[in-house]
Amino acid sequence: MPEGHSVHRHARKLNELFADKNLKISSPQGRFAGGAEVLNHRKLIKAKAHGKQLFAEFEGKAFLRVHLGIYGKWGFRSYSETPPEPVGQVRLRIASETDLADLRGPTACEVLTSVEVRKITSRLGPDPLQPDPKKLKKQDFINRVSKSQVSVGQLLMNQEIIAGIGNVYRAELLFRAGQSPFTPGRDVSSEVLETIWDHAQRLMKIGVKKGIMLTREDKLRGRPKVADRYYVYKRQGLSCRECGGMVSIALMQARKLYWCPACQA
């Protein structure tokens, strides 16, 4: 499943290609025909991401909400003269005179009012990729974790605690903070939570820029191969890059969890 950095990239791309243009919006597959009809010929004002959800505002206060889920995918392409025929199950097509975006297989694709959007975003935790000049979002994250008896490993995957983190960033953020995934949220120090938040901001910005998840800052040049991008994610059985001990794997709420028992005691 894409983590928040990809959704921020999609929002950015939609703005670049389509903001303020005349758009044809359709549902070649038909499952979003009603919504497409509502949006057709409206101008895109701005697309934004909150965690793993994308909200695109169109004129007349109509909002498109997309959640990709596990299988959803955006495809972007440019064309001259006529747009190419849709391939496969295209739920939503947004087309300007030169570019198109095809959305396939999302978990959610719907048109909402601003009130409905607020209802959804008010339930989400803070997103490390949204601006936070007064550090209120950081504090909000710390408060949410500190109130909970649930393990911090589970809390980082909960979109109501912090929005946009998935399995890769969860594992890597905890490793970088030297924090055991099994400690209850309320027993994690606020210094460690600050570190986790600060690293989430930094690493996810790298993700937006590069289009890949990369959590080792000594590997920022170019595009390192997948095996070199992480400290612990999918490295079970291999030796820890810091201590040489063995990286472990466990199941936490049916998701694979990777950690170094020595560095994250």
Ligand SMILES: [Zn+2]
């Ligand atoms: Zn280690």
